[in-house]
Amino acid sequence: MNKRYPLTIKPYFIIGRYIATPVLIVLVVFFSTLTGYAEASKKSPNRIKNITYTHTVKNEEITILLEKEISYQACFLDHNPKQKLPYRLYLDLHDTTLDTKVNKADIPSSSAIKRIRIAQKNNTTTRVVLDIKNKIFREDYKIIQSKNQKAIIIEIENKKAKQNDKARLVKELVLSEKHPQKILGGTSDLCTVVIDPGHGGKDPGATGYQKTREKDVCLSLGLKLQEHINSKKGYKAILTRNSDIFLSLDERGIIANKNNADIFISLHANSHENTKITGIETYYLSFASDEEARKVAARENFTTTSKISDLEMIFFDLLQNNKINQSSILAGYVHNAMVNKISDKYHEKIRNLGIKHAPMRVLINTEMPCILIETAFISNPKEAKKLKSLAFQNTLSASIFNGIENFKSARETAFNKTAP
Ligand SMILES: [Zn+2]
Missing domain, CATH: 3.40.630.40 (Zn-dependent exopeptidases)
Structure with a gap:
């Protein structure tokens, strides 16, 4: 679009240009700093707030609550009798650092879960491991993410009830x-x-x-x-x-x-x-x-x-x-x-x-x-x-x-x- 302005307006534009340019620079710097902050805060690692345990007659539930939205990867591992390792269900939480003070749920002895372990896998990933007492199959557990993406719920079916x-x-x-x-x-x-x-x-x-x-x-x-x-x-x-x-x-x-x-x-x-x-x-x-x-x-x-x-x-x-x-x-x-x-x-x-x-x-x-x-x-x-x-x-x-x-x-x- 190429619009020609009447001559009478032009001087204001010239003055405006001299004033507007520094303001614009200031604004650009200001906003880019803001975005910078936003970027930086986006990049700061996520943290686990707490891990809770609940159960009903049919299910047991472990909820991992995080400070921010989380992306994760889940995996099931077979037991390894030689290394005395039980069946394990683990979650790798991306861009998350381990908080040693994280509140871990108490697991009752009647649970299918033996214990919960948390470790820093590498600089950017925290691993949460559920040690499972007996073998569970893929259909025995569900992993659900909350709507706000800040919580992961692991639901394990109560086999005895089933x-x-x-x-x-x-x-x-x-x-x-x-x-x-x-x-x-x-x-x-x-x-x-x-x-x-x-x-x-x-x-x-x-x-x-x-x-x-x-x-x-x-x-x-x-x-x-x-x-x-x-x-x-x-x-x-x-x-x-x-x-x-x-x-x-x-x-x-x-x-x-x-x-x-x-x-x-x-x-x-x-x-x-x-x-x-x-x-x-x-x-x-x-x-x-x-x-x-x-x-x-x-x-x-x-x-x-x-x-x-x-x-x-x-x-x-x-x-x-x-x-x-x-x-x-x-x-x-x-x-x-x-x-x-x-x-x-x-x-x-x-x-x-x-x-x-x-x-x-x-x-x-x-x-x-x-x-x-x-x-x-x-x-x-x-x-x-x-x-x-x-x-x-x-x-x-x-x-x-x-x-x-x-x-x-x-x-x-x-x-x-x-x-x-
Ligand atoms: Zn044979």
């Missing part, structure tokens, strides 16, 4: 006799054990010292274990295979389910490129998350997850949890019996590799407590020889059966105690 809800719903379902009570820890007079000798047929499994094949030692072991189990009144053992045939992993579980088994045991031999490695380990099934269990439910009973009603979902969820809990207990009894008996018999300390959990496919379809035993290392000359010897097979099967008996009697005691 469990009670589930237990009530399951009880109703069981009473409708839609599902067998056996899975929930009931007992029957006859205990059926399905033994699954790993691999077979076109799948030899691992090949070890002097070409010892895993499928062969698993079959011999399985046959021996069947003998032990069948010799005792009140027990019946069924093999998924009693010859050198191939079975898919799913078929093995199906055999156990069809036979209404109480216990499923898959027998394997371990292998390692380092032939010096020896030892025994027992696995039970565990999912990485509840989401996984949902997918299994969909595959097992229904065509799509969307067709699964909430109630059936809850029921299956609990069955899975119960199966996993029972399987971990079974793993404990069998594993300890094996380690003790073999150490006694061979007068040497067997390398105890412990009880582990993994998403073992062969254990997914079974509806009863199930474990997978890596009996010894076929790749180690000494253990390969042992695996082939009748004496060792005998001791090992006897100890596995011992563990089964201990598990059964413990379960009966527990069931009788809790039965109405």
Whole structure:
């Protein structure tokens, strides 16, 4: 825009220019200083005002209140037994410095949270860590930011309350006799054990010292274990295979389910490129998350997850949890019996590799407590020889059966105690 002014006004403009310019400079300096202050105050670090704890029947809540708006990053960490670190949920609060005087909430002993820790991670980040007593899944907690962005609320679901809800719903379902009570820890007079000798047929499994094949030692072991189990009144053992045939992993579980088994045991031999490695380990099934269990439910009973009603979902969820809990207990009894008996018999300390959990496919379809035993290392000359010897097979099967008996009697005691 180019507007021409009449001549008469021009002098005022000239004078105005001489006065206005310094004023303008002053103003610019003044405002830029103000903005500078604003910038500086924006950059001064945020601080935690306090951390509070509240709880309701369904939830526990940790609120982190800050002086200013906050941006943060949250992360969940698995437990680390070696370093004695529990499950952890942590928040990195950006542009925040640690105030040592921050008021930290007292956590009651009944809480799912063990304690709260605060540390200065680096110059600009403060980390707030919640040590969690037991594993929680992603859907068990929520992190919400307040509207004014100055508070972060961590909401942890009370699992006990949720469990009670589930237990009530399951009880109703069981009473409708839609599902067998056996899975929930009931007992029957006859205990059926399905033994699954790993691999077979076109799948030899691992090949070890002097070409010892895993499928062969698993079959011999399985046959021996069947003998032990069948010799005792009140027990019946069924093999998924009693010859050198191939079975898919799913078929093995199906055999156990069809036979209404109480216990499923898959027998394997371990292998390692380092032939010096020896030892025994027992696995039970565990999912990485509840989401996984949902997918299994969909595959097992229904065509799509969307067709699964909430109630059936809850029921299956609990069955899975119960199966996993029972399987971990079974793993404990069998594993300890094996380690003790073999150490006694061979007068040497067997390398105890412990009880582990993994998403073992062969254990997914079974509806009863199930474990997978890596009996010894076929790749180690000494253990390969042992695996082939009748004496060792005998001791090992006897100890596995011992563990089964201990598990059964413990379960009966527990069931009788809790039965109405
Ligand atoms: Zn195997």
